[in-house]
Amino acid sequence: MKLLKLVPDNTNIRFLRWRLPFYIVSTLLIIASWGLVMTKGLNLGVDFIGGQMIRVTYTQSATAPVAELRESVGKLGYGEPIIQQFGKPNEVSIRMKLPEGSDENTALADEMAKKITATIKAEHSDARIDGVDSVSGKVSEELGKQGGLALLAAMIAISIYIWVRFEWQFGVGALYALAHDVSLTMGMFALTQMEFDLNIVAALLTLIGYSLNDTIVVYDRIRENMKKYRRMPMPELLDLSVNETLSRTIVTSLSVLITLIALLVLGPDVIFGFTAAITLGIFVGTYSSVYMSAPILIWLKVKPDSFVPTETALERQERLAREGA
Amino acid sequence: MLDFPLWRRLTLWAITIVTCLAALPSIFAVTNTPWPSSLYAPKVNLGLDLAGGSHLLLEASADQIRRQRLDTMAEDVRSRLRQAKIAVGDISTKDGTVSFMVTDPAKGDAAREALQTLTSGASMSGQRDWDLKVDGGKIVLAPTEAGIKQAQSMAMDSATDVVRKRIDKMGTREPTIIRQGANRIVVQVPGLKDPAALKALLGQTAKLEFRMVDLTADPTLVAQGIAPAGSELLPYANPEKDGTGRLAVRRFGGIKGDQLTNAVAGNDDRTNEPIVSITFDQAGGAKFARLTTENVGKPFAIVLDGKVLSAPNIQEPILGGQARISGSFTSESANQLAIALVSGALPVDLKVVEERSVGPDLGADSITKGVYAMAIGTLALMIFIAVTYGRFGLYANAALAINGLMILGIMSLLDTTLTLPGIAGFVLTIGAAVDANVLINERIREERARGRKVVQAVDLGYKEASRAIFDANITNVIAAVLMFVVGSGPVRGFAIVLMIGIVTSVFTAVWLTRMWVAGYLRRNRPSDIVL
Numbered sequence: 001m002k003l004l005k006l007v008p009d010n011t012n013i014r015f016l017r018w019r020l021p022f023y024i025v026s027t028l029l030i031i032a033s034w035g036l037v038m039t040k041g042l043n044l045g046v047d048f049i050g051g052q053m054i055r056v057t058y059t060q061s062a063t064a065p066v067a068e069l070r071e072s073v074g075k076l077g078y079g080e081p082i083i084q085q086f087g088k089p090n091e092v093s094i095r096m097k098l099p100e101g102s103d104e105n106t107a108l109a110d111e112m113a114k115k116i117t118a119t120i121k122a123e124h125s126d127a128r129i130d131g132v133d134s135v136s137g138k139v140s141e142e143l144g145k146q147g148g149l150a151l152l153a154a155m156i157a158i159s160i161y162i163w164v165r166f167e168w169q170f171g172v173g174a175l176y177a178l179a180h181d182v183s184l185t186m187g188m189f190a191l192t193q194m195e196f197d198l199n200i201v202a203a204l205l206t207l208i209g210y211s212l213n214d215t216i217v218v219y220d221r222i223r224e225n226m227k228k229y230r231r232m233p234m235p236e237l238l239d240l241s242v243n244e245t246l247s248r249t250i251v252t253s254l255s256v257l258i259t260l261i262a263l264l265v266l267g268p269d270v271i272f273g274f275t276a277a278i279t280l281g282i283f284v285g286t287y288s289s290v291y292m293s294a295p296i297l298i299w300l301k302v303k304p305d306s307f308v309p310t311e312t313a314l315e316r317q318e319r320l321a322r323e324g325a
Numbered sequence: 326m327l328d329f330p331l332w333r334r335l336t337l338w339a340i341t342i343v344t345c346l347a348a349l350p351s352i353f354a355v356t357n358t359p360w361p362s363s364l365y366a367p368k369v370n371l372g373l374d375l376a377g378g379s380h381l382l383l384e385a386s387a388d389q390i391r392r393q394r395l396d397t398m399a400e401d402v403r404s405r406l407r408q409a410k411i412a413v414g415d416i417s418t419k420d421g422t423v424s425f426m427v428t429d430p431a432k433g434d435a436a437r438e439a440l441q442t443l444t445s446g447a448s449m450s451g452q453r454d455w456d457l458k459v460d461g462g463k464i465v466l467a468p469t470e471a472g473i474k475q476a477q478s479m480a481m482d483s484a485t486d487v488v489r490k491r492i493d494k495m496g497t498r499e500p501t502i503i504r505q506g507a508n509r510i511v512v513q514v515p516g517l518k519d520p521a522a523l524k525a526l527l528g529q530t531a532k533l534e535f536r537m538v539d540l541t542a543d544p545t546l547v548a549q550g551i552a553p554a555g556s557e558l559l560p561y562a563n564p565e566k567d568g569t570g571r572l573a574v575r576r577f578g579g580i581k582g583d584q585l586t587n588a589v590a591g592n593d594d595r596t597n598e599p600i601v602s603i604t605f606d607q608a609g610g611a612k613f614a615r616l617t618t619e620n621v622g623k624p625f626a627i628v629l630d631g632k633v634l635s636a637p638n639i640q641e642p643i644l645g646g647q648a649r650i651s652g653s654f655t656s657e658s659a660n661q662l663a664i665a666l667v668s669g670a671l672p673v674d675l676k677v678v679e680e681r682s683v684g685p686d687l688g689a690d691s692i693t694k695g696v697y698a699m700a701i702g703t704l705a706l707m708i709f710i711a712v713t714y715g716r717f718g719l720y721a722n723a724a725l726a727i728n729g730l731m732i733l734g735i736m737s738l739l740d741t742t743l744t745l746p747g748i749a750g751f752v753l754t755i756g757a758a759v760d761a762n763v764l765i766n767e768r769i770r771e772e773r774a775r776g777r778k779v780v781q782a783v784d785l786g787y788k789e790a791s792r793a794i795f796d797a798n799i800t801n802v803i804a805a806v807l808m809f810v811v812g813s814g815p816v817r818g819f820a821i822v823l824m825i826g827i828v829t830s831v832f833t834a835v836w837l838t839r840m841w842v843a844g845y846l847r848r849n850r851p852s853d854i855v856l
Contacts, residue, residue, distance in 0.1 A: 003855060004712040009774055057687070106677045110524060130687040132520070134680040139382060143813060150812040154804040161800050201812075202746035202819040206753045209804060209823070213760060213797045220793035248760075248767040251713060255706050255763070256756040262702025263752070268691035270374070271745050278749065 006254075007247040015242050016235050019295040026292060030180055033187025040190045043084075045197030046095060046133050048147075050140035052109060053133040054094045054116055060126035063089040072119050078112050084195065088269060091130075093195070098136065109134050147201040151182070154205060158212060166219055169300035170293075174215050177293040181211045181284045185277055194273045203274045207281025210256065214249065214289035221245050222294070226302075228319065234302065238294045253286050329843050337840055340832070341727055347734035355696060367737035371515075372744030372818060373683055375692050378515035379523060382679035383488070385508045389673050390480050391421065391473060398423045398455070398466060400577070401443055409439040423466040430462035437464065477507060480672040485510050488675070490668035491526055510675065520682045522661070530674050531665035533582030533603075533650075534628040535613070537620060538636055542573035562632035563653040572633050574626045580616055584609025588666035590659040593651060599659040602649045603666060610646025618642040627652070629662070630674075695748060703729070703755070710759065714766045715855045720841045721762035724833040728758050731829040732822065739825075744818035754826025757801065761834035764790040770856050779854055780846055787839055794835060798827050 046053045058064045066083050073081045073094060082095040094116065102108040113132050120127045135143070155178050163171030182204055189196050221241040229237060260282065263275045350366040353359070360366050373380050395418040402423060406413055412428040413436070427436050437459050444455040444466070454472030458465045468476075485504050492500045492514065501513040517523060539556040552558045552573060559574050561567035587604040605613055616625070617639050626636040627650055634652030654662065707725065711718040732751065736743060769786030777785065801823060808820035845851075 003715050004709075006713075009770075055687070106524075107528065109677075110521060114521065128686060129684060131683040132680065133682070134677070136678040139679045146811060146813045147816060150808050150816050153807045153811050157803045157807055158800045161803055162796075165796055198813075198815045199746055202749055202815050205804065205808060205816065205819060206749050209753050209801050210756060212800055212804075213757060216797045216800065217760075217764065217793045220796060224789070244771070245767075247770075248763050251763045251767070252756070252760040255709060255759045256752070258706045258709060259699075259702035259752055259755060262705060263695075263698045266694065266698035266701055268694040268698075270687070270691055271695070271748070274745070274749060278752070 005247075006250050011243045011246055012239075013243060013246070014239055015290055016239050016295055016298075019235075019291065019298075022291045023295060026180060026288075029187070030183045033183045033190070036187050036190035040193070042186065042190055042196040043193045045195045046135045046140065047198040048140055048144045048196070050135050050137040051098055052096045052113060052135075053131075054096075054113065054120075055130040055132075056092050056094065056120055057128045057130055058090045058092075058124060058126055059128050061090050061124070064092040065124070066092060068123070069094065069120070072123060073116055076112075076115055076119065078116075086195070086269060086272065091269060098134070103136060103138070106136075143198060147198060151201065151204060151208075154208060155179070155182075158208075162216070162219070166223060167302060169297050169302045170219050172300060173293040173296040174212065174219075176296055177211060177215050177285075177288040178208050180288045180292050181207055181281060184284050185281055188280055189277070194276070197273075199271070199274050200277055203277035203281070206278050207285055210278075210282060211285030211288060214252075214285055215293045217245055217248065218242060218289050218294055222297070228322070234298050238297065242290055242294060249286060249290075253282055256282055329840055334840060337836060341731070341837065344734035344738070344829075345727060345730040347737045348730045351733055351737055355692070367740065369733060369736045370740070370742040371692065372742045372747070373513060373515060373681065374745045375695070375743065376515050377517075377683045377687065377689065378513065379517045379520040379683075380679075380681040381512040381520075381524065381527070381677050382505075383510045383512060383527060383675040384678045385481060385484060385510075385673040385675055387477060387508050390477050390508075391468070392418075393673070394468060394473070394476050395421070395423055398443070398468075402440060402466070403577075405439050405443065406436060409435065411436050411439065421468070425464055427462045427464060433459050433462055433464065440464070440466070481508060481510070483672050484675065487669050487671050488512060488527060491664055492523070494664045494668060495523065495526065509678075517682070520680065522657075524677055524680070525658075526661050526664060527675060528677070529661070529665055530630045530671045531662065531668075532630050532670040533666060534579055535582060535616060535648075536579030536626050536628055537575045538624040538626050539573040539575050540623065547571065547573050559626070559628060559631060559633050562629060562634050566653055567633070572626060572636060574628065574633070579625075580609070580612045582609075582666070583670055584612070585666060588663040590654075590656065590663040592656075593649070598651055599654040599656045600649050600651045601654070601659050601663045601666065602647060605646040605648070607646075613646065613648065614642060614644045618644075691745075699748075699751075706755075706759065710762070714762075716845070717762075717766050717769070717838075717842070717854075717856055720838045721759070721766070721834070723841070724762065724838045725755065725758055727837065728755070728826075728829050728833040731833065732826050735825050735829065736822070741821050741825075742818065743822070744815065746815040746819040747822040750819045750822030750826060754823060754830050757797070757827070758830035758834045760797075761790070761794045761830060762838060764793055765835070765838070766856060769854075773854070773856065779851060783842060783846065783854075787835070791835065794831065798831055801827050 056064070064085060066085065069092065070081060070083050073083075073096075078096055078099055084093050084095070085091065086093055096112065096116070099108045099112055113134065117129050117132075120129070155175060158178070159171040159175040162174045185204060185207060189200065218241060221244055222238060225232070225237050225241050229240075232240070257279070260275055260279045263271065264279060267275060347367055350360050351369045354368060399416045399418050402416060402425070411432050414426040414428060416423060416425040427433050437457060440457060444453050444457050453469055454475070456467045456469055458467070481504055485502060488510055489500075489502045492502065492512065499515060501511070503511045505511050512527070514523060539553055542553045542556060546553070547558060548570070550558065550571075555577070556573045556575050558571040560569075560571050582603065584606050585603050586606045588601055590599065590601050592598065593600050620639050621642060622639065624636045624638045627634045629652070634650060703725070707722040710721050710725075714721060732754065765786050768790045769782050772782035772785045773779075805820045805823040805827065808816050809824070812820060
């Protein structure tokens with residue numbers, strides 16, 4: 001039986017030759033992403049800015065009557081609705097600011113939801129109300145803070161662990177790669193104006209986890225090779241490590257992509273944005289562990305003998321035997 | 326490498342089988358196959374985003390609890406001092422303290438004596454709930470921080486209780502009601518059709534009072550919003566019917582409507598208008614009888630949550646312990662009030678600060694599609710792994726399938742909830758589990774390419790790959806624990822699955838496959854392997 005081999009043995013691609021241009025491009029992309037987030041802004045869901053979101057499916061129509069809906073809901077006197085299709089074209093979400101004074105009197109928000117749903121049903125009897133989310137300003141502020149805090153805390157704690165297990169330069173490299181991944185994904189959300197809600201924070205955490213996994217695999221190999229080839233210059237050593245783990249990188253990324261694409265194409269519409277974020281994250285994360293977290297070690301001047309004290313007597317014997325041979 | 330003692334094999338298999346069996350009831354539930362009810366059936370709870378239902382976050386105002394405590398204290402002080410026959414001036418509850426002047430300064434110490442027992446709370450800690458200060462003729466009672474905290478905690482406990490009673494009476498299935506933080510309650514009701522009714526029910530405090538109307542009040546002053554001493558002005562509950570004016574009602578001397586044994590919604594015999602009839606318990610009935618006996622011919626106000634429902638004349642003493650309340654109800658609102666009254670009044674007002682409702686159709690749709698997509702995705706993934714790693718790929722696939730079952734099983738045993746973000750956590754751990762096997766198998770390939778013998782290559786493969794697998798999983802555990810501690814709702818749901826998944830991934834992808842590979846090598850002693 002012949003097995004599938006996507007990557008030939010003993011590749012010797014000089015990935016790191018292009019590290020500088022890639023670094024510049026990536027850093028520019030990070031800046032561009034933040035620029036987009038600043039100027040265009042994220043399409044924040046009610047989780048983060050408060051308000052009311054009503055999800056509607058028009059079960060008998062191919063597309064939702066968005067323009068009509070905008071007009072009829074707008075006429076109710078609660079301000080302009082933000083109407084967005086998601087998943088299929090006959091599914092929409094309608095987002096409203098909560099009416100004035102509803103922090104004190106929550107009945108006002110209920111009344112608004114009631115009026116809107118009644119209007120929708122009156123105009124189209126096939127409209128199915130799939131859900132109502134109503135989040136007060138105070139709670140949304142807390143949710144935003146908690147989400148941001150969770151992201152930040154996770155990134156920092158992980159970096160500290162890597163610093164302890166490897167060297168401080170590796171910790172910095174991992175943190176930079178994670179910041180890169182998160183920034184680019186947020187940039188995509190700013191660009192496409194897909195809704196950014198709490199579920200997306202969970203997606204960002206997933207991609208951090210994934211990207212980190214990749215980074216650690218490459219770092220582990222670098223650490224191993226640094227012990228083995230103590231006189232090899234860093235760029236060469238990094239290239240060797242990336243090449244040695246290349247097959248694994250490709251196979252794993254493909255595996256996860258297969259599952260994600262199935263979810264993206266066949267999965268429920270409610271998680272489309274979520275899955276899209278992770279899918280993008282796989283590409284970004286794989287790239288960043290090769291081009292972000294590895295080259296930074298050169299600039300941070302990791303010395304080839306950084307890991308020597310950890311060498312045991314047995315490993316030393318093995319190494320001497322190897323070097324002698 | 327080949328050495329796998331029997332006890333170790335048995336332990337691994339036992340853990341595998343037990344946790345996989347625990348997943349069965351959940352799988353039966355998804356496929357709508359009946360599970361024998363006599364068997365123990367731990368099941369994964371589906372989050373509201375998947376199953377449909379309502380999630381409400383209710384918040385009590387801390388200020389209100391504080392204010393109520395001051396009012397109660399003021400009333401206690403008044404009655405204590407009356408018993409002790411100590412005359413005092415107006416009792417003020419401003420500035421967060423209860424303060425008053427003793428008319429005869431010489432009685433200051435006597436007043437302190439009389440009030441002393443009020444200042445220590447019911448708490449076991451022995452801490453004072455109130456600080457009592459006497460400054461000449463002025464006495465100030467200030468609540469202590471510990472006392473406020475305890476009062477708040479008690480109020481929230483009893484509010485949670487009342488919420489639970491009310492929801493149970495609505496006849497919904499399996500509601501989750503949890504206190505959260507200092508002043509919040511989370512309510513989750515799966516499969517609810519009409520969240521508006523639930524909100525209306527929880528939104529009313531249902532504090533019922535029978536209070537005497539102040540007949541001495543000057544109508545022109547009342548119109549200007551000035552209440553006579555000892556009275557307060559209350560609005561009507563139905564301004565359409567009773568007008569937007571306000572009624573002067575005596576502050577004291579009324580009775581509370583909380584001593585009930587029953588409350589039923591019905592219709593008035595003559596007018597056919599919806600009413601609520603209440604039955605007092607013995608003590609409440611006696612109080613009500615005395616109030617109505619002493620005040621025949623005078624009007625009393627039926628007050629609900631600070632609004633006057635109606636103010637009928639007492640025509641004769643009501644001795645039977647029963648009363649009927651009318652007040653422009655609809656049959657639905659009469660029913661809600663009856664439920665609310667029987668369940669007891671909320672000690673504080675609750676506001677809905679967050680609501681998430683998912684229609685049951687959407688939920689069911691999401692589950693079917695989600696399960697379908699996961700099944701197809703996993704199948705495609707397994708084919709890919711099998712053609713890439715052959716026999717070793719099959720081991721990896723078996724480990725993967727068991728991994729999925731184990732996650733489900735452990736989630737069932739721990740009674741956790743699976744949400745959409747939880748599915749993401751699932752995908753991530755599946756990815757991590759595959760990656761562990763990929764790392765191992767790639768490493769074995771490498772070691773073979775370097776010319777090592779089969780057993781040695783496999784041994785090294787597991788050993789060398791374990792380091793990276795270990796580091797990657799520890800970092801994920803760190804992240805998951807942090808997310809669980811810091812995060813809320815969706816982030817937590819993700820973290821739970823991630824934590825469970827990390828453990829099962831390492832278990833299946835590293836330990837189980839290693840046992841199987843060792844078994845294969847021991848039995849067949851291959852001189853070469855296809856990898």
